[in-house]
Amino acid sequence: MKSKAPKPKPLSRFNYTVARQQILDTIRRIPKGKVASYGQVAFAAGWPGRARLVARVLGDVEASDGVIPWQRVINAQGKIAIPKDSPGHRTQIRLLKAEGVVFLNGKVSFERHGWQPGDPSPLLD
DNA sequence: AAACTGACGTGAT
C-alpha cells in the first residue's frame, strides 16, 4: 500500500484574522533558544496541516503585531525557510545565534533546540 | 474560474 493519508482535515470557513492571532500567540510561546517547525506551530495553534498558513502569517507579520519571535520558526528539516539569498535569511540566522541556537552544517538540531508545546511559556523573552 | 505562487511536509528516487 502506498497511501499516505496524513489525514487532511475537514474544517470549514476559517477566519484568517482569528487563525492568524492564534498562530502568532503560539509563536510567542516559543522560548528563547528554542525553535519550532511550521507544521508544529500550525498544530499547536489548532490548525493541523496548515503549515503553509503559518508561513503566510509570518510573511504578513508587521510591527503592529508586537514582538513576534518569528526567527524561531524554521522548516521541518531544521533549515531556514527563507530563500538563501534573501537578506532575511541572514537576519534570522544572526538572531538565532544571538540567542544561543547552534547551527551545524546550516541546520538546527531539533533534538537540541526543538520546542515542545508542553514546555514553560516564557511569554516574554 | 483556472493557473500560479509560496518563509511547508513527506515519502520516493
Next chain:
DNA sequence: CATCACGCCAGTT
C-alpha cells in the same frame, strides 16, 4: 544528502 513529485492551503493574477 540532493531532487522530485505530490498533497495541502490561502492569497494573487
